[in-house]
Amino acid sequence: MALLEVDNLSIAFGGVTAVQHVSFAVERGLVYSVIGPNGAGKTTLFNLITGVYTPNEGEIRLAGESIAGMAPHELALKGMARTFQNLQICMNMTALENVMVGAHLQLDRNLVKAMLRFPGIARRDRELKDTARELMAFVGLESYWNLGASSMPYGALKRLEIARALAAKPRILFLDEPAAGLNARETAEIDELVRKVADNDVTVVLVEHDMKMVMNISDRILVLDYGKKLTEGTAREVRENPDVIAAYLGSNV
Amino acid sequence: MSILRRHHVLIILAAVLLLLPLVLPNNYYYDIVIRMAINAILVLGLNLLIGFAGQISLGHAGFVGIGAYASAILPTHFGWHPLLAMAAGATIASAIAAIVARPIFRLKGHYLAMATLGLGIITAIVIKNEAAYTGGPDGMPVVALALMGFEISGEKKWYWVLAVVLLFSFWAARNLIDSPFGRALRALHGSEVASQVMGVDVVRYKVAIFVLSAFFASLMGSVTAHYIGFVTPNIADFFHSIELVTMVVIGGMASIYGSLIGAILLTALPQALSTFEGWETVVFGAILMFCMIFMPRGLVPTLAQRFGGRESEGD
Amino acid sequence: MLSQFLQFLFSGITVGAAYALAALGFTLIYNAPNVINFAQGEVIMLGGMLVFFFMQSGLPMPLAIVLAIAIPALVGIALEKLAIEPARDAEVVTLIIITIGASLVIRGLIQIWLGKGAHSYPAFSGSEPLHIGGATLLPQSLWVLGITALVVVALWYFFSRTLAGKAILATSCNPLAAQLVGIDTQWVLLVSFALSAALGAIGGVLLTPITLTSYDVGIMLGLKGFVAAVVGGLGSGLGAVLGGLLVGVIEAMAAGYISSAYKDAIPFILILFILFFMPRGIFGAKVTERV
Known part of the structure; x- marks a missing residue:
């Protein structure tokens, strides 16, 4: 059974159908990419699967369990984590605290115990700090951990978001354009990082514009165009598909 | 060791509170310090909501009023023990907050500001109108607070009670934030x-x-009522709500010790302004505007950044 | 029975018209820099107080009225220029506190200048009440309603038919885009504040012969105007007008039929009710957030 199954998913905003009858399945342990021209519905698809939007129609299953229409915080509990196209870092916190929030669900969140700082809470917090620091080192941000997020450069924030998502110990990680706005060297680093994540038995679903990166690291690729599934396959299959070439270069080719 | 590091400001605060009675010349000054402490605790709670969680309440004095009048009415009219009355007030205030909050927090934007503002004003109007129980606009006396036969009365006893409560509140708030x-x-x-x-x-x-x-x-409302020995509807007033929000913002949003500084400054300000005879309101308003325009993040965060370069209070 | 109902209705829509003007002022500013202007109530007070002062100093009423609308407009401009603009990047609470500070300054100055007493001036055209269906209607009420209607039509024309009005709408919708197409957003903010203050002042000028005024009436009027704006869905002009009338009428009815002691609480009970059951206000639009 595939880890994530999306079946006939649709959503419309006003009169515009942003995602139309899209179906696909992601096997466990793969790097699965979603590509398509601007406005193809990639981010909308992410928002549907991660619970930010509720689909009008269709079914989403995670490890066989139906999850369509669940709230984002409920999906986090099921082992789902994500990053955002337009960075959603908490600028009012330090880098390390951002990562610690990622581990939210693994902690005792009791208000009274927290105020009285029960010994268990204090100990668990110290452990978490160490884990968070390790994660920051894993994404290559060890030198930033004590810094406020608001004073970090853009490229570092992109990786901080990945560290935060990993802190949740997700089964499946959705990365929405992790290389957007990065230069070639930084993109190569993200490329490497995504691979490292996948090697740690985290299934990765990726939306990305950088074709070199996508072709490089994806096990399978889904191509969307105008909210519809155009094709799906390996990098080679997709690259050679005439419909895909037409969608990217215009239909007259 | 880690306690020393985590709570170094708290330890300084404890030392100051311990030594302060040596220099306070008379009850007038004790009274001002006590009012500062009460406000600081109130503002701390409000700062958790406004500064840390980013939600605006413009009717917080309503909850203070509920606590104050629970402590006034229940012992006087129904013979309740003051502590029980205090707990009842806090329960009622929490229950109202919970009932109102659920639907409101599903909305985005300034709606909580509106809802809390409404709640505060309604509370104040109820207090003014139900004169049979509340004494109406003239207010009513409050019985003294006694714990196990030990009566808390007079500025000096209240000073020590509030010093302990203040330290505990700041300790708990710091813990909560972290x-x-x-x-x-x-x-x-x-x-x-x-x-x-x-x-x-x-x-x-x-x-x-x-x-x-x-x-x-609500708890601090009860404390205020017992300390002063008298309550008037002003305690639930819109102006009191605004005063509390102002203390939060002037001291510094999302700054625990900003709450303390904001409360100290704004409690002292009216005393200092009383020399301006008639101009108090104008000067108070002008100071508010001035502070917010030139230090929009509030005193403590602005100064901390200028002198310490510290990013957050997290450590 | 009917006459009583009519009586409450008349007084409700009269006060409601003033709330509507205040609500329009709130809406205008809320749209532009997204500020809740708590000084809005004070310009209502200012309108009435200034007419009183200028007439007392011997000016003819029309001139006094013009001045009493122009001066609050200048106050609005000063507020924007000196207080809001320098702090524009601050958080919403900070901006709210600034406007509260401004309202304290205005109220304090008026209290020092014109004292704590209640003031009034003659109605615009006599005070011989009209009798309709057994209820009495003051001629001043007709002035209030007529001028409010006129203002609403003028505003509608301004926003939908003139370039300046469209520029303001564009800025409220997306300030950056407006700036990019060459709209002077600085200017738009100034106009919004001036217009908003003038609207409030007009309400005060119209209402004072009926209700009297004093240095401290601003807060309640302003807060109720704010309630009206929220009832109307914050941001919708027509909503603000209908919200104002609705709040006025419900307040008058509840005060008449239920309890006059709780008159001031009614708009706030209403707003809680609406937030519970109609979270977008009655006339508000639905918005989707992009992430």
């Missing part, structure tokens, strides 16, 4: 959608912190 609960709260202020994706049930956390701050507001 806990998973507190981080979730700050995260939803920073990015609501990101915190949701991390598993934070945003509505639940907003409701929880709103209820908590209402609970403490």
